[in-house]
Amino acid sequence: MIADHLPALQVVVPLLAAPLMMLVRRGTFAWLVAVAVSWTTLAIAFALAVKVREVGVISYAMGNWPPPWGIEYRVDALNSFVLVLVSLVASVVAPYARTSVAAELPRDQHYLVFTMFSLCLAGLLGITITGDAFNLFVFLEISSLSTYVLIALGRNRRALLAAYQYLVLGTIGATFYIIGVGLLYLMTGTLNLADMAQRLRDVHEMRPVLAALAFITAGVGLKLALFPLHFWLPNAYAYAPSAITSFLAASATKVSVYVLLRYYFLIFGVPLVFGRLPMAEVLIGLSVLAVVSASLVAVFQRDLKRMFAYSSVAQIGYITMGMGLANKAGMTGAVVHLFNHGITKGAIFLLLGGVALRVGSTSLERVAGLAKTMPLTSFGIVLGGMSLIGVPGTAGFISKWYLVLGAIEHGYWGLAVLLVVSSLIAVAYVWRFVEVAYFREPEPGAARLAEAPGSMLIPAWIMVAACVYFGLDTSLPLDGARAAAALLLGGAP
Template structure:
């Protein structure tokens, strides 16, 4: 019996079943090896699903052979396959880095719990992408959220507990808003299956209940996405979590939330309803622009570099949402491309800070003065990630911002391209602050000498740094996949 027809289920089932095994293993080394193996397996499965969609087109998998809408359906189309590859790839890259970093930042007796929570979080994120049921999406949302709270709380110090609690409160509010919106939709249609909803909701157009449901769902998912001004949980969560957790969440969690927003808007409600009903596209456009400038402006003034990168993520989320708000295939492709490129650059930056913390026990900019002479490879990778974050040519970040500007011109909004350039200049400031401190200032008097990070940290870190360069030179895979997913989404919605 071949496993190929069951890859969709295995994508979620394998990390779900692996999580309790990590508890039984208990030994940190064994738990890390097992979690890494599971992550790499999930990555291979996601590539298999991508190949299936490219070869045979979108397909469904009925859980337990219960046909939809009575049973839960997994649905893999171009957009879902694209996202599954990104999530599993980032999970695998972070796990390759994790062992020594986690041992330095989490109490020894709790390390196996981290790997358990990580696998549960991975399960939830993959499940949110692959499910074709609106309520099942909520279940996976809670699995990923609860495990995220726990991973953040594992950081050393009381601030990690406070950050996790803050995230828990706002995350619960967001989940509640989402499930209220889904409940209202169910009251109109009597189904939770997304395919059925997309067919039945046009018949309910004009009902105030549907408009209220859309508003609840938008606010709930925007909270999970950390879209300005609903981003207040993100800076503390990224700042006080272990470095590996910050890298994993920054490169996956907000990306999945954006996917959920796209899936619900374009597949369930339909893009035409967003422009003809409640002016959701205009609201998203305004909040995206506000995020682009406010996130970068606040990042400039942060002494803690993890906090600076956290506010930077708020700005980068704005670029992704900007592409979605254009309601065009070109804008969607650019937004999806930036989603992928931002995962690469932010994972690279956070892992570089993880390597710095491994040696310095600090990521404060004052403590990093002159460190480039002692950790040249680590800071070299940070510079590559920073250049990509700015959008310097020959890096991945430049490519996605370039396509965002092209999509803005195609939409007749040249002024958006100007705003993209201006907001990118703010990124120059906070990246330059780090370069200046690390390369141009001497080490503080009396500061202990430090060695370069170990190869087990440098290898995955430079893998991500080189990926930022590679995808800035060759866009055939990155933009090609993003364009394919965007056009398939619009074609399915009758917009092409």
């Protein structure tokens, strides 16, 4: 009975939890609920992933209105993978958040953080699971609005401006998206994505469809921080509360990437996007710029959170690059990098949260000698950094392997070279941290700094361990990614 309604519960559970927390207004209660909710969503996501593997596609008619008229929730190999990623990140961040939030925010705001966290989770899961273009917009706005609140809660006053800028750009992005959907609706008369894909085959040469593609690309591109639409991201990540940064960095942009993947490959289709339009060249070109320029900017940052935020822009470039390659290896690389970058960046930002808590800042000058005062945290950041570089034995290597393979299969030798050279830029910024943390002496007075509390360190290290584990035994994410890539490219898995 319940098993049939899992797709709905995936979204409804966190969605209903939010008003409950709002009513009770107790920080501890809200935290407990948030943990329970995120773990429940993880369990549901896993159950769905297992079921998808057995039966293929799960279609769930919301409120029993049959698609294409009603809203359909549709789970397949691709989005079950993203569901697992998002709920996994949430399940790790939620237990961590209590100490981190308690240290960073005044007491009366605690319940708010968890309410918004829960709402944001509901939005992200909703975007992923829904099979309806307009419903997707609604969830996009639910997650975005809660994100703006979360960022604005940051203790530095610059967080406010960061939130405001993100709000303006995010709203423009969402509106662009909905303009695109409107045009598609005018052309096809349906909002159900699967149905839309069917009907678009008849009209795909017409100009409104192309305009829709442009609007959706620009809109979703803003949300996923596709170069050069990434200017909101570094500030937003740098000034949001630490726990929130980790959650957003690991999941929010990934969900937007998923939306773009879905529109390009399953709705507009490869012949239109990559055949008639030069989107492959556009995507790869922008990705190259993202990877190179954002990595270079990251090297010169003075604040660790900003440094790794810029690195996120670069890493998203890898994902879109794999998308642009549009062959099997490239797509596998893109999808698996969604996951790998999610856990890697999640781990790093969780550890940085500990740094912010103990040191009071994440600026590079202040973390001198961190390896002495917080050895576990420093070492975790180094391991995460290696995953960003793509050192074999870490998750990042697997993504890079597939991306290079994809580039070579296409005969894009220059791109393959660029991929590997860009790893070297990652070495440069990761090693800036290493040299400061390991070779400089701690500032006087910093000697009594202790390691981050266990409630933060343990979740963070779970993520770090995942980075290494999924670099060695890759079957779990890789099978998911290969199935997703096969689905996107329309072949048998």
